[in-house]
Amino acid sequence: DADVTQTPRNRITKTGKRIMLECSQTKGHDRMYWYRQDPGLGLRLIYYSFDVKDINKGEISDGYSVSRQAQAKFSLSLESAIPNQTALYFCATSDPAVSTDTQYFGPGTRLTVL
Amino acid sequence: GQSLEQPSEVTAVEGAIVQINCTYQTSGFYGLSWYQQHDGGAPTFLSYNALDGLEETGRFSSFLSRSDSYGYLLLQELQMKDSASYFCAVTGGYQKVTFGIGTKLQVIP
Numbered sequence: 001d002a003d004v005t006q007t008p009r010n011r012i013t014k015t016g017k018r019i020m021l022e023c024s025q026t027k028g029h030d031r032m033y034w035y036r037q038d039p040g041l042g043l044r045l046i047y048y049s050f051d052v053k054d055i056n057k058g059e060i061s062d063g064y065s066v067s068r069q070a071q072a073k074f075s076l077s078l079e080s081a082i083p084n085q086t087a088l089y090f091c092a093t094s095d096p097a098v099s100t101d102t103q104y105f106g107p108g109t110r111l112t113v114l
Numbered sequence: 115g116q117s118l119e120q121p122s123e124v125t126a127v128e129g130a131i132v133q134i135n136c137t138y139q140t141s142g143f144y145g146l147s148w149y150q151q152h153d154g155g156a157p158t159f160l161s162y163n164a165l166d167g168l169e170e171t172g173r174f175s176s177f178l179s180r181s182d183s184y185g186y187l188l189l190q191e192l193q194m195k196d197s198a199s200y201f202c203a204v205t206g207g208y209q210k211v212t213f214g215i216g217t218k219l220q221v222i223p
Binding site for chain 1: 115158162164210211213
């Protein structure tokens with residue numbers, strides 16, 4: 001079984017709709033991250049959480065919100081989706097006790113906003 | 115803020131050696147990491163340097179010079195399966211991780 005899972009894997013939605021992407025992990029890591037990937041732009045950090053009560057904005061948080069429901073779950077919401085949020089979204093985890101820098105990625109969610 | 119620069123594309127021959135460079139700017143520095151991503155897949159961790167010098171893991175090595183804000187990934191004995199994108203990532207102030215735009219490596223026969 002995968003250690004980091006994301007649901008859904010693919011989603012097509014319309015402009016203005018609210019959508020939630022979910023991430024779950026069984027690695028027992030405290031730190032979780034949401035990234036989006038666009039061609040030619042690499043991975044850009046949206047939000048990150050160092051524990052359930054610690055949530056921080058990344059470089060491109062506008063238009064997104066997150067919820068850390070438990071150590072194992074970190075959800076990303078688009079309150080009112082727009083076409084330029086069409087991208088590949090990755091969730092990742094890390095364990096500072098081992099190495100802050102080693103991030104374990106989920107399989108990704110491909111989101112299309114029409 | 116944090117920023118990184120790496121080449122967008124590199125082509126190399128199977129069996130050869132290729133070096134992918136990365137320069138970075140950051141306020142505060144914890145380490146430089148490298149990730150591999152095949153088309154359609156998720157990034158996977160390759161290596162990490164917190165101190166100056168060379169780290170070797172099988173065919174892959176990574177080098178860091180903190181004084182030059184520079185690092186590189188060295189891939190030896192290239193194989194066709196090494197064709198992928200390679201990202202450098204810097205961990206800076208507040209342990210925030212920033213990724214480069216990625217280098218697409220094409221290995222040709």
